[in-house]
Amino acid sequence: MDATKAPLQRTRISVGPLLYxxxxxxxxxxxxxxxxxxxxxxxxxxxxxxxxxxxxLADWLALARDLAACGKEVVLASQALLESEAELREMRExxxxxxFLVEAGDASAxxxxxxxxxxxxxxxxxxxxxxxxxxxxxxxVRWVAPVELDLEAIARIDPPDARVAGGPDGNExxxxxxxxxxxxPLAFSARCFTARHYRLNKDECAFRCIEHPDGLLLATDEGExxxxxxxxxxxxxxxHCLIAQRExxxxxxxxxxxxxxxxxxxxxxxxxFDAVYNRGADPREGLAQLRALPLPGELVDGFARxxxxxxxxxx
Amino acid sequence: MTASREAARKPELVCPAGSLRALTLADxxxxxxxxxxxxxxxxxxxxxGLNFDLAQMRSGIDYAHARGRSVLMALNTYADxxxxxxxxxxxxxxxxxxADALICADIAVLGYAHRTHPQxxxxxxxxxxxxxxxxxxxxxxxxxxxxxxxxxxxxxxxxAHLARHTGAEIEVFxxxxxxxxxxxxxxxxxxxTGQSPNTAGVCSxxxxxxxxxxxxxxxxRLNGVLIDRYAPDEPRGYPTLCKGRFDVEGKRDYALxxxxxxxxxxILPQLxxxxxxxxxxxGRQRSPAYVEQVTRVWRSAIDECAARRERYSVQPQWIAAxxxxxxxxQHTLGAYDRPWR
Numbered sequence: 001m002d003a004t005k006a007p008l009q010r011t012r013i014s015v016g017p018l019l020y021x022x023x024x025x026x027x028x029x030x031x032x033x034x035x036x037x038x039x040x041x042x043x044x045x046x047x048x049x050x051x052x053x054x055x056x057l058a059d060w061l062a063l064a065r066d067l068a069a070c071g072k073e074v075v076l077a078s079q080a081l082l083e084s085e086a087e088l089r090e091m092r093e094x095x096x097x098x099x100f101l102v103e104a105g106d107a108s109a110x111x112x113x114x115x116x117x118x119x120x121x122x123x124x125x126x127x128x129x130x131x132x133x134x135x136x137x138x139x140x141v142r143w144v145a146p147v148e149l150d151l152e153a154i155a156r157i158d159p160p161d162a163r164v165a166g167g168p169d170g171n172e173x174x175x176x177x178x179x180x181x182x183x184x185p186l187a188f189s190a191r192c193f194t195a196r197h198y199r200l201n202k203d204e205c206a207f208r209c210i211e212h213p214d215g216l217l218l219a220t221d222e223g224e225x226x227x228x229x230x231x232x233x234x235x236x237x238x239x240h241c242l243i244a245q246r247e248x249x250x251x252x253x254x255x256x257x258x259x260x261x262x263x264x265x266x267x268x269x270x271x272x273f274d275a276v277y278n279r280g281a282d283p284r285e286g287l288a289q290l291r292a293l294p295l296p297g298e299l300v301d302g303f304a305r306x307x308x309x310x311x312x313x314x315x
Numbered sequence: 316m317t318a319s320r321e322a323a324r325k326p327e328l329v330c331p332a333g334s335l336r337a338l339t340l341a342d343x344x345x346x347x348x349x350x351x352x353x354x355x356x357x358x359x360x361x362x363x364g365l366n367f368d369l370a371q372m373r374s375g376i377d378y379a380h381a382r383g384r385s386v387l388m389a390l391n392t393y394a395d396x397x398x399x400x401x402x403x404x405x406x407x408x409x410x411x412x413x414a415d416a417l418i419c420a421d422i423a424v425l426g427y428a429h430r431t432h433p434q435x436x437x438x439x440x441x442x443x444x445x446x447x448x449x450x451x452x453x454x455x456x457x458x459x460x461x462x463x464x465x466x467x468x469x470x471x472x473x474x475a476h477l478a479r480h481t482g483a484e485i486e487v488f489x490x491x492x493x494x495x496x497x498x499x500x501x502x503x504x505x506x507x508t509g510q511s512p513n514t515a516g517v518c519s520x521x522x523x524x525x526x527x528x529x530x531x532x533x534x535x536r537l538n539g540v541l542i543d544r545y546a547p548d549e550p551r552g553y554p555t556l557c558k559g560r561f562d563v564e565g566k567r568d569y570a571l572x573x574x575x576x577x578x579x580x581x582i583l584p585q586l587x588x589x590x591x592x593x594x595x596x597x598g599r600q601r602s603p604a605y606v607e608q609v610t611r612v613w614r615s616a617i618d619e620c621a622a623r624r625e626r627y628s629v630q631p632q633w634i635a636a637x638x639x640x641x642x643x644x645q646h647t648l649g650a651y652d653r654p655w656r
Contacts, residue, residue, distance in 0.1 A: 082446060088449055128394040131421060188497045218570050308508055
């Protein structure tokens with residue numbers, strides 16, 4: 001449990017929840033490939049929109065059991081923005097089961113999870129050590145830092161040599177996970193921007209987000225890729241990427257890298273991160289390899305450096 | 316401030332005070348409570364020339380209390396990992412100067428306030444993103460919050476459902492600029508500028524705005540990113556990131572949110588029925604004149620609705636008075652009734 005004290009300890013690779021709406025067969029194939037990957041942890045579940053139904057909770061649970069049988073640590077995530085009673089019911093089902101660790105999407109889930117081991121999702125706001133200490137008393141054993149938080153702040157909140165103590169008994173050092181790859185989930189709304197773009201009502205959206213496996217690009221009037229619309233979620237158009245920040249990431253006590261799924265070349269992304277963080281590959285070469293892939297956007301890392309999130313690596 | 320049946324029937328009018336002048340005008344115009352913040356990053360309207368130093372806060376509280384009104388202090392950003400003690404000092408200040416309640420979002424601030432000043436009334440800020448009664452009950456059970464300010468994303472029936480299932484008072488936004496995103500969970504501004512409501516108490520900060528006169532028209536940029544471009548005869552708005560015009564699949568439009576204002580005068584009787592404890596007017600960054608006039612209209616409307624619920628209707632002079640101050644000169648009910656649903 002006491003991860004990352006020794007610099008040679010493995011930095012675990014964690015696959016974040018699938019943020020997009022993909023056809024069922026694509027989802028199943030995606031996770032079948034992950035079963036054979038070097039990924040340590042896989043977080044499952046629909047976290048963006050409760051209207052999406054290619055996979056139901058029972059399907060996610062079945063998938064979770066398959067992946068667990070392949071030796072993966074599986075985490076079930078609850079939805080980030082809850083509004084209706086039906087959404088609360090689904091959240092209670094996820095947070096109320098104890099077969100798999102649960103990632104809290106919001107404060108509603110915390111009420112159900114209190115007293116159990118759980119993960120704080122990236123949309124539960126932790127911006128200081130005292131905040132993490134509050135959540136630690138509930139039983140948190142891991143936190144995924146908010147995406148806009150920089151590495152220095154992360155190191156102050158949960159440093160490798162003075163971890164916040166969490167878990168139901170207050171004796172488990174809380175582990176830090178950072179969003180290390182992918183389009184950044186930046187905002188949520190009650191409104192569906194994909195439906196709005198197609199002049200459809202949210203309740204009759206025709207599930208058009210299924211046509212955009214990496215989100216729907218939003219560009220400025222000058223043609224500069226800026227954001228990506230993903231239903232009620234707004235993402236960055238660029239991909240946040242911490243491959244070149246290996247030493248800073250390690251120094252800040254991060255034990256797990258969250259790689260957020262994209263529709264193509266994700267296997268290579270996982271392998272590339274593992275090579276750099278765990279097999280001694282040169283970070284610059286890793287970066288060059290990722291840049292050579294036809295990914296959905298350019299690579300940025302501003303947030304990690306306490307700079308605007310859209311700043312490119314090396315800027 | 317007690318949640319008596321009477322209070323449940325007639326919601327408190329909570330008005331913004333970005334300055335001592337705005338506070339006194341709001342009180343004179345009939346605000347039941349004003350909310351204010353200190354001159355630093357501990358509150359979500361951290362703009363130059365705005366907010367209160369200690370002497371002003373003391374004067375404001377004296378002025379309000381002499382008239383039987385309340386002062387709520389907004390301490391609704393997230394304590395910075397580099398200097399959390401600044402937030403604790405602000406909590407102590409609120410308690411020492413006699414603020415009637417503290418409006419907080421950060422669980423760390425709530426925890427400190429609850430343990431250090433158990434007598435201090437706590438309101439859960441909209442920046443805490445509590446959209447369900449489960450979330451509100453979480454904060455009520457652990458930090459004894461007395462009231463929650465709801466994010467502007469719920470429909471009227473969702474607000475009613477939520478209110479039935481929580482022991483906390485409910486405060487809703489009645490008028491002002493609209494956030495289309497859930498408050499407290501939006502990093503769009505820090506993505507473009509490095510500063511966000513959570514981290515710095517600002518969104519699309521003025522320091523990052525640049526206006527350019529070009530042959531294509533006037534352009535508004537935010538840290539270099541083109542947010543909007545206006546034809547010579549087009550009205551110009553402040554380039555808040557989510558209210559810009561962008562290109563999606565070759566279609567140029569307000570892809571996220573049109574610059575409209577929230578105005579819930581038309582559903583005031585329903586808000587009474589739900590039993591909301593307070594109606595909040597947005598706009599600590601607006602002028603004292605805005606605060607005075609908007610407060611006056613809302614005072615009339617709430618009193619009218621309380622006195623003659625069955626015959627209540629929105630008066631044309633209210634609309635005319637509020638119209639002057641609306642962003643984009645256009646009113647909507649926001650998420651309360653979702654035409655786009």
